[in-house]
Amino acid sequence: xxxxxxxxxxxxxxxxxxxxxxxxxxxxxxxxxxxxxxxxxxxxxxxxxxxxxxxxxxxxxxxxxxxxxxxxxxxxxxxxxxxxxxxxxxxxxxxxxxxxxxxxxxxxxxxxxxxxxxxxxxxxxxxxxxxxxxxxxxxxxxxxxxxxxxxxxxxxxxxxxxxxxxxxxxxxxxxxxxxxxxxxxxxxxxxxxxxxxxxxxxxxxxxxxxxxxxxxxxxxxxxxxxxxxxxxxxxxxxxxxxxxxxxxxxxxxxxxxxxxxxxxxxxxxxxxxxxxxxxxxxxxxxxxx
Numbered sequence: 001x002x003x004x005x006x007x008x009x010x011x012x013x014x015x016x017x018x019x020x021x022x023x024x025x026x027x028x029x030x031x032x033x034x035x036x037x038x039x040x041x042x043x044x045x046x047x048x049x050x051x052x053x054x055x056x057x058x059x060x061x062x063x064x065x066x067x068x069x070x071x072x073x074x075x076x077x078x079x080x081x082x083x084x085x086x087x088x089x090x091x092x093x094x095x096x097x098x099x100x101x102x103x104x105x106x107x108x109x110x111x112x113x114x115x116x117x118x119x120x121x122x123x124x125x126x127x128x129x130x131x132x133x134x135x136x137x138x139x140x141x142x143x144x145x146x147x148x149x150x151x152x153x154x155x156x157x158x159x160x161x162x163x164x165x166x167x168x169x170x171x172x173x174x175x176x177x178x179x180x181x182x183x184x185x186x187x188x189x190x191x192x193x194x195x196x197x198x199x200x201x202x203x204x205x206x207x208x209x210x211x212x213x214x215x216x217x218x219x220x221x222x223x224x225x226x227x228x229x230x231x232x233x234x235x236x237x238x239x240x241x242x243x244x245x246x247x248x249x250x251x252x253x254x255x256x257x258x259x260x261x262x263x264x265x266x267x268x269x270x271x272x273x274x275x276x277x278x279x280x281x282x283x284x285x286x287x288x289x
Contacts, residue, residue: 003075006068008035009047013065016054069139077273084274089117091275096125096132096144098197099221100240101262105145109286113279120275128219130196136267142276143266147199154265157280159287163239164200164258165251167224169231172250180252182208189215189233191224200260201236208256225249 012021012032022032040047047061057065080091097106102124110122125132125141132144133152150156166180174184182204190212192198197219205212215233218224221241228235229248238260242251264283266272272280 003072005035005039005042006072008032009039010068010072012036012048012055013057013061016056018050018055066138073139073142077271080274089275090119091273092121092123093143093273093275093279094123094125094141095279096127096135096141098126098128098132098145100238101145102126104240104243105287109283112286113282116282117275117278120279128194128196129199133265136265139267142273143264143280146263146265148261148263150263150265152265154267155269156263156265157284158261158263159283160262161259162262164204164236164254164260165239165242166234166236166254167228167242167247167249167251168234169228170248170250171231172234175250175252177252179255181255182210185212185234185236186210187213189213191216191218191227191233191235193217193221193224194219200238200258204236204254204256204258 008021008025008027011025012018015021015024018032018036019029021027022029025032027035036048043060043064045060046058047064048055049058076091083090095106106124114120125135127135129147130151132141132146133150133154135141136144136146136154137152145159146154146156148156148158168175168180174180185205192201192212192214194217198217216224216227218227221237224235224237225242225247227233236254239251240262242249264280266276266280269277269280
């Protein structure tokens with residue numbers, strides 16, 4: 001069985017469509033279909049169920065997904081080691097990230113990294129904390145930005161301490177205080193991040209035993225800011241989210257001076273590809289500048 005067939009299979013799974021996979025791979029749809037049929041014939045069972053809405057994995061396909069992904073990951077590492085021996089720097093780095101890092105950190109990090117290694121490609125996957133940790137555990141990304149402590153058993157490099165701030169409408173009566181009294185979140189509508197993105201706020205709430213009057217939740221930090229701007233409630237967000245934009249909200253440091261701790265994680269630094277190891281080191285150096 002060839003690596004090429006595994007690559008086609010994985011692309012079809014990722015896209016959920018033979019047509020979309022063919023477009024991305026530069027193949028015809030019939031060519032992709034033939035490759036999948038050939039792989040299924042070699043294995044002796046069906047991997048994908050085809051339907052009008054696309055394709056989905058069979059139970060047998062589900063069982064093979066992880067080992068095939070691991071084979072492709074090791075093949076990528078092998079190629080990177082070989083090119084490194086020849087004095088070349090090539091490969092793909094798959095990064096799991098959330099919005100504030102994608103907006104404020106990654107463009108500068110990737111641009112500077114590619115100045116040194118122009119043949120490295122990046123694949124960015126955006127999600128919440130929980131999704132990123134799951135991607136790292138499953139080998140779907142090579143590294144991911146997370147909040148510490150991580151829930152999975154990863155190798156984690158601490159990066160930055162990021163203040164947690166209360167955000168209020170500009171006309172809020174508490175906006176002139178030096179610090180935000182946490183007891184206030186029980187007294188008026190509170191807007192919280194969706195499950196999977198709310199770890200940092202939940203830690204603050206758990207430490208204080210407060211029960212917020214949750215009125216809305218959202219997976220988009222900037223949607224939360226917009227709701228606060230329109231007087232729908234108050235919220236708590238990381239300082240990094242608020243940087244670089246003019247928001248019509250007032251931010252206040254919390255009375256208990258809370259922070260989130262950001263890091264970058266890999267499943268195993270020992271087994272990480274050369275390009276990934278260099279990128280993790282580059283991220284640390286970039287943040288020190």
